[in-house]
Amino acid sequence: MAKRAVVLLSGGLDSTTVLFWAQRRGYRPTALIVDYGQRHKREIKAARRVAKAAGAPWHEISLSLPWLRDNYLINTKKKLPHVSLARIGKNGIPPTYVPGRNTILLALGVSLADSIGAEAVIYGANALDYSDYPDCRPDFISAFSRAARLGTRQGAEQGRIRVLAPLSRLDKSAIVKLGRKLKAPLHITWSCYEGDARPCGCCDSCQLRAKGFAAAGVADPAQ
Amino acid sequence: MAKRAVVLLSGGLDSTTVLFWAQRRGYRPTALIVDYGQRHKREIKAARRVAKAAGAPWHEISLSLPWLRDNYLINTKKKLPHVSLARIGKNGIPPTYVPGRNTILLALGVSLADSIGAEAVIYGANALDYSDYPDCRPDFISAFSRAARLGTRQGAEQGRIRVLAPLSRLDKSAIVKLGRKLKAPLHITWSCYEGDARPCGCCDSCQLRAKGFAAAGVADPAQ
Numbered sequence: 001m002a003k004r005a006v007v008l009l010s011g012g013l014d015s016t017t018v019l020f021w022a023q024r025r026g027y028r029p030t031a032l033i034v035d036y037g038q039r040h041k042r043e044i045k046a047a048r049r050v051a052k053a054a055g056a057p058w059h060e061i062s063l064s065l066p067w068l069r070d071n072y073l074i075n076t077k078k079k080l081p082h083v084s085l086a087r088i089g090k091n092g093i094p095p096t097y098v099p100g101r102n103t104i105l106l107a108l109g110v111s112l113a114d115s116i117g118a119e120a121v122i123y124g125a126n127a128l129d130y131s132d133y134p135d136c137r138p139d140f141i142s143a144f145s146r147a148a149r150l151g152t153r154q155g156a157e158q159g160r161i162r163v164l165a166p167l168s169r170l171d172k173s174a175i176v177k178l179g180r181k182l183k184a185p186l187h188i189t190w191s192c193y194e195g196d197a198r199p200c201g202c203c204d205s206c207q208l209r210a211k212g213f214a215a216a217g218v219a220d221p222a223q
Numbered sequence: 224m225a226k227r228a229v230v231l232l233s234g235g236l237d238s239t240t241v242l243f244w245a246q247r248r249g250y251r252p253t254a255l256i257v258d259y260g261q262r263h264k265r266e267i268k269a270a271r272r273v274a275k276a277a278g279a280p281w282h283e284i285s286l287s288l289p290w291l292r293d294n295y296l297i298n299t300k301k302k303l304p305h306v307s308l309a310r311i312g313k314n315g316i317p318p319t320y321v322p323g324r325n326t327i328l329l330a331l332g333v334s335l336a337d338s339i340g341a342e343a344v345i346y347g348a349n350a351l352d353y354s355d356y357p358d359c360r361p362d363f364i365s366a367f368s369r370a371a372r373l374g375t376r377q378g379a380e381q382g383r384i385r386v387l388a389p390l391s392r393l394d395k396s397a398i399v400k401l402g403r404k405l406k407a408p409l410h411i412t413w414s415c416y417e418g419d420a421r422p423c424g425c426c427d428s429c430q431l432r433a434k435g436f437a438a439a440g441v442a443d444p445a446q
Contacts (some may be wrong), residue, residue: 059289065331066282067338093376100334103374107330108288111323115290140374147366151326153316156357 002028004118005164006109009033009058011046012191013209014124014167017179019054021166022122024182030116031058032109036065036101037074040195046188053185059112063104072096073193080193085207093132096193096204102135106144106163113161114152121148125165129172129208141165172212180218187221199223225251227341228387229332232256232281234269235414236432237347237390240402242277244389245345247405253339254281255332259288259324260297263418269411276408282335286327294321296416303416308430316355319416319427325358329367329386336384337375344371348388352395352431364388395435403441410444422446 005027009015022029031051035044044060051058068074072081072095081095102125109121125136134140145163149155167175179186191209192199199206199222213220228250230242245252254274258267267283274281295301295318304318325348332344348359357363368386372378390398402409414432415422422429422445436443 061286061288063284063286065284065334067335093379097376099337099376100330100374103333103370104327104330107323107327110326111288112290114322134376134379135374137373140370143366143370143373147326147363147370150360150366151323151358151363153320153322153357156316 002026003120004113004116005029005120005122006113006116006118007031007056008105008109008121008123009047009051010124011043011048011050011189012124012205013172013179013186013189013212014126014175015047016050016184016186016189017175017182018122018124018166019050019056020182020184021178023054023056027120027122029054029056029122030112030118031056032105032112033058033060034105034108035060035062036098036104037063037068039073039076039193042192042195043190046190049188050185053188061108068098071098073098080203082202083204085211093134094204097133100135103144106148110148110152110161114154117154119154119160120162120164122164122166124167126170126172126175127168128170136168138165138168141168171215172208173215176212176216176218180216189222225249226343227336227339228252228343228345229336229339229341230254230279231328231332231344231346232270232274233347234266234271234273234412235347235428236395236402236409236412236435237349237398238270239273239407239409239412240398240405241345241347241389242273242279243405243407244401246277246279250343250345252277252279252345253335253341254279255328255335256281256283257328257331258283258285259321259327260286260291262296262299262416265415265418266413269413272411273408276411284331291321295319296321303426305425306427308434314355316357317427320356323358326367329371333371333375333384337377340377342377342383343385343387345387345389347390349393349395349398350391351393361388361391364391394438395431396438399435399439399441403439412445
């Protein structure tokens with residue numbers, strides 16, 4: 001029987017690639033889609049479409065955390081800061097850092113994994129292009145993985161539950177290439193922080209995505 | 224200015240004692256009350272009363288996690304298993320273990336702490352009376368604390384955010400004595416897993432509480 005895994009799925013390029021990576025590696029993944037109040041629902045819709053395309057079951061949950069209300073990724077009244085590509089994530093923690101977000105998402109993933117007997121929680125953290133997000137760094141990931149093993153039934157009884165971040169050492173261009181190789185449906189992914197009809201092209205996420213496709217030498221099929 | 228802290232507050236004996244411990248230690252605590260679908264709302268009400276009694280601000284949030292629906296602490300259609308006092312938490316992971324619950328609560332606490340500039344997340348984990356709950360064990364707590372430091376703005380920029388579990392090495396009788404010494408309002412706490420008019424007296428939590436008060440040689444003021 002296939003090993004089970006939980007994949008944190010936001011509907012963007014990275015998590016979509018991770019979902020298909022998990023399947024290729026022989027996992028039977030359950031996707032976890034979390035609405036934590038992000039600026040728009042487009043990425044939730046994209047995540048559902050991706051899970052369907054992968055034939056993966058998914059859970060969708062909502063979180064309303066009052067202390068995050070003023071965060072750039074949540075409060076639509078705040079205009080997202082635009083910085084030049086060269087400075088994204090290389091100049092201290094960016095304003096689009098959501099305090100504790102990945103910690104919460106991983107904790108929810110661990111709870112789901114421990115409930116369904118999955119042995120891995122997999123997410124699309126990316127330490128190269130987001131080098132200043134503390135919750136994407138390899139040392140955070142391994143510390144959280146250790147906590148997950150120690151703090152769960154799966155871990156305590158069988159020593160097997162861990163957090164994997166297979167994209168951790170890849171840049172966006174390598175992720176685009178991997179996603180294409182895995183035949184991940186990149187055309188239905190949504191990376192833009194804004195929720196307009198088309199990706200804005202200006203936010204950190206759009207710029208990094210564009211750079212990745214350009215460097216991979218392919219057109220973005222979602223454009 | 225007082226150091227800030229987040230205290231996970233369930234409204235029971237342990238977390239109430241922890242809240243008053245934090246104040247005595249010079250912290251200015253914000254309480255975090257989480258409704259994760261527990262069998263009844265009595266403990267949420269108790270938690271609010273305790274926060275008010277401490278003069279502590281609090282956040283209250285709700286979580287609905289479909290994969291926990293069948294847990295003993297959540298599904299009121301399931302009859303709580305009653306085991307003898309001597310066997311509570313000493314015989315493998317108890318059925319009242321909620322997969323990943325403390326991991327999630329701590330992650331939420333870390334998010335709040337990182338948002339308000341608090342340097343500690345404090346909770347009432349208790350490794351003696353609940354020795355088989357993996358998410359109460361000291362090695363889990365220190366692993367999670369390390370992840371919290373590595374994965375947050377506070378931790379990354381100032382190296383100061385940590386998880387404290389001051390009751391970790393105390394038994395219930397020592398907790399009762401500590402709570403009384405701190406003048407914590409133990410009379411308004413609620414520990415019972417059931418939500419009847421009076422504590423059931425039979426569930427694990429009631430039995431451990433009764434043992435603690437008996438061993439401390441004082442009457443339970445909530446009875």
